Amino acid sequence: MGFSKRLHCLRWNSRKTGLQEAGVAVVKRKGATTRPESIGRVLLAWYARSKRDLPWRASSPDPYAVWVSEIMLQQTQVERVREFFVRFMERFPTVHDLAAAREPTVLKYWEGLGYYRRARQLHAAAKQIVHEHGGEFPRTVEGLRSLPGIGRYTAGAIGSIAFDLATPIVEANSRRVIARLVGHAAPLDGPGGDEPIWEIAAGLVPPRHPGRFNQALMDLGAMICTPKLPLCSRCPLASACVAHQTNRVAAIPAQAKRRPVKQVQETAVVLRHGESVLVERRGPGEWWEGLWDFPRGSGTAAKRGRRLGLVTYSVTHHRIECAVREQIMTRRTTPTKAQRWVKVTSLDALAMTAPGRRIARLVARSGD
Ligand code: SF4
Incomplete structure (x- = not known):
């Protein structure tokens, strides 16, 4: 039996996902349950077929490359990051090379990416990794978060992709996918922010291949579950998606009022x-x-x-x-x-x- 037929009912493990606390609407039908494990299986299979070919993705991911790419990807489009990433990695191929560089040189290789604070913090963290951690990245989310410029998202990305830690990552793409998947209608940029989405993401991330799962969510958001006109007819999660099943895709996620220019x-x-x-x-x-x-x-x-x-x-x-x-x-x-x-x-x-x-x-x- 196919995924869509087996998943007649969407009833998330509310204890595990925090969904109840988040007050998220849940679609229930008769029959089986859509469990996070099923979502994981379907998404990983889709990812194996459809993932984006990106220069920082490797069969055994290097935490340094994952880190540099994730910092560059904050506030910057993937296509723009591609060329900067390759150039940056040629000039600073290891965390030791980055730590030994002078700040103006690092900034020069960042020029055009914007948000230069990221580059300065990357440089400061590289020095800390070399001088305080013997050149090795900490292998826990807490350890990673103790480094300059590494917040919840980046620690989750390095932890899950490079070290196989079952930890979630929520960024613009995965946030949108999850909000639609569970029908979370409140604005994510308003009060309360996206905390409910983090809780749901934590319940979804599987113990096996957490990094691939997180990247699959991001790729799905970038390629299928796009902000405008998502391709629901080609989406592997369509039968489990609350927004799709209740015709609210265009309304989710809701936008908070923007500050006037x-x-x-x-x-x-x-x-x-x-x-x-x-x-x-x-x-x-x-x-x-x-x-x-x-x-x-x-x-x-x-x-x-x-x-x-x-x-x-x-x-x-x-x-x-x-x-x-x-x-x-x-x-x-x-x-x-x-x-x-x-x-x-x-x-x-x-x-x-x-x-x-x-x-x-x-x-x-x-x-x-
Ligand atoms: S069914 Fe549509 S709205 Fe739901 S996750 Fe897939 S693409 Fe997004």
Whole structure:
């Protein structure tokens, strides 16, 4: 008998999954029960047939590669991570190589991925692994979580994928799949967050092949159970899925109200002396801490000089329009501790903020 016929009733093990506490709606029909083990079996079989081919997936996963890829994948699309991952691993093939590198070099290899705090924490954790753990990753979720930048999700990913720990991981894709599977209609980004989903995920993850199971949930969310127009007719979990069975797929997961976008206007001032320009490093607590950019001007100083163009970018809920002006200097000003005069042709070698890099291109073009 096929999976869809055997699973007439969806009745989760509420003690194991925490489903009751989460107040999640459950579809019940006559007959058998849809147990987490059945979900696991079906999902693992689907994964064996359909998994994505990704450069960090290996038959015996290396915790270092899993870790680097998972940190890169936070806030960044898989397709974009592919090329960065390969380049990063060529330059820092082991945790020892990463620990021995200088921070500007690490940031340079991170440039373009954004959210540079991730790179700094990756670097700090690599040093800790080498100096305090003899170069070996801790093999428990608690041990992994004691490292900088490794939270619940990343510890679960490394633990389950590299060390076969039966621990859940919940990220955007698996969160959506689980919410729909059990019909969890409350917003996951509102109060209470996605804690109920973590509890359900903990009850689903099987003792055998937990890493594959977690990756299968993520792949299903990325390829089949997509945010818009999911392919339920091709989904291996369709017969067990509460959202699908009750026609609520489009409504789950619900979205909390978004913060309104704030418009910000600023001016980047490119001070130029001959072939050199003044750049400054973003300080602690600023967006893009540790990366180079052009100074921002205010008042009349920001209105002087030739306009090179406009760079627009978004950070969190801010939408920023940055006018770029070039001021030709007859002599170099004395740079502050955070500033430096650099040749326009050397800007490529600096780790720069995303808008800084775009301004640098305007500067390079203006000299053509
Ligand atoms: S049946 Fe549809 S909504 Fe349910 S898990 Fe599959 S793709 Fe997602």
